[in-house]
Amino acid sequence: MDDHSGADFSVKPTLVGEKVILRPFLLDEDAETIRTFLRDPEVGRLTGSDSGPSDPEPWDDKAEQSMRGWYGTRNEQPDRLDLAVVDRATGACVGEAVLNRWNSANRNCNFRILLAPSGQNRGLGTEALRLIVGYGFEQLGLHRISLGVFAFNPRARRSYEKAGFVAEGVLRDSLSYGGEWVDEVVMSILASEWQRHRGHPELI
Template identity: 55%
Template sequence: MPVSSSFSEKPTLVGEKVLLRPVRPEEDLPMLRAVLDDPDVLRYTSDSYTPEPPVWDGARERRVVDWYTTRNEQTDRLDLIVVDRATGRGVGEIVLNEWDEPNRACNLRIALGPDGRDRGLGTEAVRLLTDHAIRAIGLNRVSLSVYAFNGRGQRAYEKAGFKVEGVRRQVLRYGDAWVDDIDMAVLAEDWG
């Protein structure tokens, strides 16, 4: 299977419950701001303890606008918006990043706001993008990590076909507790 030379193609992927599409900055920024401020998103995706969402000052607003306005230009990553097909509204983002071209591998991450949770949207989004990574791009390995206190996320990744490969102990200081990070991956040879 030929391997794509980059992530420059920004596809629209359609599932039963979700549609994954390229970022539309003007349309998506209000939803993305809400997702980035969501306490669960902060807890499950931050690499440091953040009890309160960061303040939306002018500098943060510019960074976020600049970031999302350039997502479709990137050739070394694929950022897509997760759209709930039942409502037609964006509920989060899903990303293939940390591309290791020689080893045909990348990382996957997802962040869903409250409107995208507990209905299988995340599981389907992860399956769709993983299938695209393996079948269309020709990757051999897609990996991710999930904090041990994110049981919902770990179950969704397992349902999507990811397997636990190991645990990195005490990687996050969360308040007064240490939290482990669970490494998971799916390989092309395992993908049905």
């Protein structure tokens, strides 16, 4: 097999599906959606970025500067891929899909996805997942892509399984949320598995 350890994450592609387009962030166009999902309590719960139920913090100049500093530099990163998820039906950004924590020696990455409420429950996330994971294997030469999903998010786990991710184990009590401990399920997909089913394991 060819050595793809030098995968080029500096290239930020546009990936086109039937329902979504993944593209580099356009901050002026995408800022409103970014603000929405960063302040959404349910997004915070499912991603583990909040420690418990609470009212959203006021969006002030500091929050705006932090958001613009982060998302305004995503297209320059040489070791990760952050793409906006765009709903083709409306042309609006509805979230993000990310390959990060790249380990060049072992050709593996972490995957995460985040959708605002306007992008949920319509299959957009599953298609976005297949697009960026396919790019990771077919263009970046990755060997393994992994993720973590909290036990209170069975809908996301089903979406990952539909795209071919396999549960590997459980990180017990990985998250403290609202005074309770929550397990995290570790899942992954390998290049050889992707080659067989291209994100549609039900077809084999």
